[in-house]
Amino acid sequence: MIELKVQAIGAGFGVELPPEVLKQLQTSEGETIFLENMFDGSYCLTKHDEKSAELMMLIDGQMHEEDS
Numbered sequence: 001m002i003e004l005k006v007q008a009i010g011a012g013f014g015v016e017l018p019p020e021v022l023k024q025l026q027t028s029e030g031e032t033i034f035l036e037n038m039f040d041g042s043y044c045l046t047k048h049d050e051k052s053a054e055l056m057m058l059i060d061g062q063m064h065e066e067d068s
Helices: 019-025 050-067
Strands: 007-009 012-014 034-037 043-046
Touching: 019 043
Parallel strands: none
Antiparallel strands: 007 012, 034 043
């Protein structure tokens, strides 16, 4: 687990991501990343791409089928 500290940034708040997190996300300054709300109430930080979007749609579809 990596601890992140919430900091004031301008009129809002933010966190600084350590280099190992950026490396794992394969992202760099200026790129967009997403904080996904997971079905169990947790969150997942992800780099949005077509493969992950398709996977999330499949997972979401399975969740709804099981809930019915």
